[in-house]
Amino acid sequence: MRLLVIGGGITGLAAAWEAVRSSNGPAEVLLVEASGRFGGKVHTEHTDGLLIEHGPDSFVAYRPAALQLAEELGLSGDVISTSGTRTVHLRARGRLQPMPAGMGMVLPSRLWPFVTTGILSPADKLRAGVDLVLPRRLVAGEDTSIGAFLRARLGAGIVRRFADPMIGGIYGAGVDELSLDAVLPSLRADELAHRSLMLASLAQGRKARSNRTAAGGRGPGSPFRTFTGGLGSLVDALVDRLVAAGADLRLNTCVTELRPTGQGADVLLDDGSVEPVDAVILAGGVTSSADLLAVPAPESSSAISGIPLATSTVVTLAYPAAAFTTPVTSHGWLEADHAPISGITVSSAKWAGRAPADTVLIRAFVPERLGAIALADEEELRSAVIGHLAAVLGAAEPSLVRVARWPAMMPKYIVGHLETVATAEAGLAHLPNWRLAGSAVRGVGVPDCIADGRRQAALALSGAARVGA
Numbered sequence: 328m329r330l331l332v333i334g335g336g337i338t339g340l341a342a343a344w345e346a347v348r349s350s351n352g353p354a355e356v357l358l359v360e361a362s363g364r365f366g367g368k369v370h371t372e373h374t375d376g377l378l379i380e381h382g383p384d385s386f387v388a389y390r391p392a393a394l395q396l397a398e399e400l401g402l403s404g405d406v407i408s409t410s411g412t413r414t415v416h417l418r419a420r421g422r423l424q425p426m427p428a429g430m431g432m433v434l435p436s437r438l439w440p441f442v443t444t445g446i447l448s449p450a451d452k453l454r455a456g457v458d459l460v461l462p463r464r465l466v467a468g469e470d471t472s473i474g475a476f477l478r479a480r481l482g483a484g485i486v487r488r489f490a491d492p493m494i495g496g497i498y499g500a501g502v503d504e505l506s507l508d509a510v511l512p513s514l515r516a517d518e519l520a521h522r523s524l525m526l527a528s529l530a531q532g533r534k535a536r537s538n539r540t541a542a543g544g545r546g547p548g549s550p551f552r553t554f555t556g557g558l559g560s561l562v563d564a565l566v567d568r569l570v571a572a573g574a575d576l577r578l579n580t581c582v583t584e585l586r587p588t589g590q591g592a593d594v595l596l597d598d599g600s601v602e603p604v605d606a607v608i609l610a611g612g613v614t615s616s617a618d619l620l621a622v623p624a625p626e627s628s629s630a631i632s633g634i635p636l637a638t639s640t641v642v643t644l645a646y647p648a649a650a651f652t653t654p655v656t657s658h659g660w661l662e663a664d665h666a667p668i669s670g671i672t673v674s675s676a677k678w679a680g681r682a683p684a685d686t687v688l689i690r691a692f693v694p695e696r697l698g699a700i701a702l703a704d705e706e707e708l709r710s711a712v713i714g715h716l717a718a719v720l721g722a723a724e725p726s727l728v729r730v731a732r733w734p735a736m737m738p739k740y741i742v743g744h745l746e747t748v749a750t751a752e753a754g755l756a757h758l759p760n761w762r763l764a765g766s767a768v769r770g771v772g773v774p775d776c777i778a779d780g781r782r783q784a785a786l787a788l789s790g791a792a793r794v795g796a
């Protein structure tokens with residue numbers, strides 16, 4: 328079996344890894360990456376003793392695919408958790424306030440810290456409490472936006488101060504466009520089981536605490552993990568092991584056309600060559616997949632091209648520690664107030680080994696939902712971010728600034744996303760060994776991309792094996 332993988336991001340590399348270990352016998356893998364490096368949005372830079380992540384900086388441990396892959400690659404010993412005690416803030420109502428203990432992305436799992444937090448006004452808290460008596464709102468089979476659903480149940484305060492900064496921060500889009508069913512299906516399940524989201528969350532909190540007590544454990548700890556050498560270590564290890572397994576990995580090579588041959592394809596590359604393959608993984612993202620499927624699977628192509636793409640920018644700044652009036656120990660904050668950034672991560676406080684001891688390393692995020700600033704030229708962007716950090720932290724000039732722009736790169740899972748994906752898959756039914764994979768369709772988190780890349784590779788190869796048998 329010969330498998331083509333389009334895209335050398337984490338999805339494509341994970342798909343290739345699955346293929347060289349396939350239970351149907353190792354497949355011959357051709358992976359093509361249009362750019363000059365592997366990793367896609369995973370991009371770690373080592374410079375001047377700093378470890379800079381231009382894209383993702385971590386993954387969640389409660390989705391096991393990344394940890395499992397690390398184990399298979401012999402990287403488990405390099406997995407690190409966040410440093411020290413996790414302190415995260417929200418800048419709301421003009422000041423940095425600690426995130427209430429037990430606060431999830433939207434809902435509290437402990438009542439008292441929520442009742443006493445200064446992040447919400449008393450009126451906002453009372454309105455959130457109305458959720459306790461409201462009947463169920465969702466209609467089975469009808470998707471809605473996370474924002475509309477939460478506003479109806481818990482009020483506008485909780486949406487503005489918690490849901491939008493937290494969920495919007497992860498998905499690069501506002502909660503009023505994001506799909507409840509694609510992004511937070513657990514909220515639908517909670518309403519169905521408990522009616523009130525507050526009651527559901529508090530019950531889950533009590534259960535988690537009693538499980539921990541029964542197990543003699545301490546606090547829940549941070550769910551975030553990365554590697555001593557940054558997320559780039561995972562990419563490097565995958566590339567090394569794939570090459571060792573005989574996979575053909577090509578940089579600076581673009582797939583320009585896919586021509587169906589039975590259930591496989593003839594693959595046209597931009598160097599003019601044509602490669603015959605039995606199965607295809609489309610892991611190049613929304614635009615790439617929509618373009619390549621335009622002729623062989625037009626319904627699929629038009630469904631995918633309806634997935635909007637968000638632009639985001641990460642500004643990394645290094646400061647001498649002495650530039651701050653007080654030591655920076657917080658792992659970062661999210662902005663619930665008007666600001667030119669949506670939040671920061673203090674990488675040097677959050678992770679070991681990101682910067683020398685006398686340096687503070689900060690990542691600031693400028694998603695497009697902030698408006699004009701996200702599209703501003705680099706000078707204006709830098710000065711807005713530096714000025715804001717100076718105002719909040721009292722920091723002087725940074726010693727290093729790096730700007731990583733991700734233009735129209737982050738798929739937005741808007742209302743109806745699951746239906747869009749189902750339409751895209753149905754449009755590929757005549758080519759069952761061609762599989763869409765990765766952040767464009769089934770989850771943007773690194774573990775989701777790994778799990779999906781592997782699953783789609785297994786499906787493509789099992790289909791191809793049946794055809795070849």
Ligand SMILES: Cc1cc2nc3c(=O)[nH]c(=O)nc-3n(C[C@H](O)[C@H](O)[C@H](O)COP(=O)(O)OP(=O)(O)OC[C@H]3O[C@@H](n4cnc5c(N)ncnc54)[C@H](O)[C@@H]3O)c2cc1C
Pocket residue numbers: 333334335336337338339359360361362366367368369381382383384385386387580581582583610611612615639640641733736737764765766767770771772773774776
């Ligand atoms: C700023 C930022 C921060 C993030 N933070 C986190 C985080 O902390 N944790 C987390 O879990 N997730 C995070 N994410 C999300 C996560 O990084 C991405 O969803 C994931 O890396 C996407 O991987 P992918 O392989 O699906 O796509 P990509 O990484 O986009 O890879 C696709 C690759 O395909 C190549 N390609 C496209 N078309 C072709 C073609 N025709 N021929 C050949 N090659 C082609 C592209 O060059 C690219 O390298 C973040 C994303 C961004 C942008």
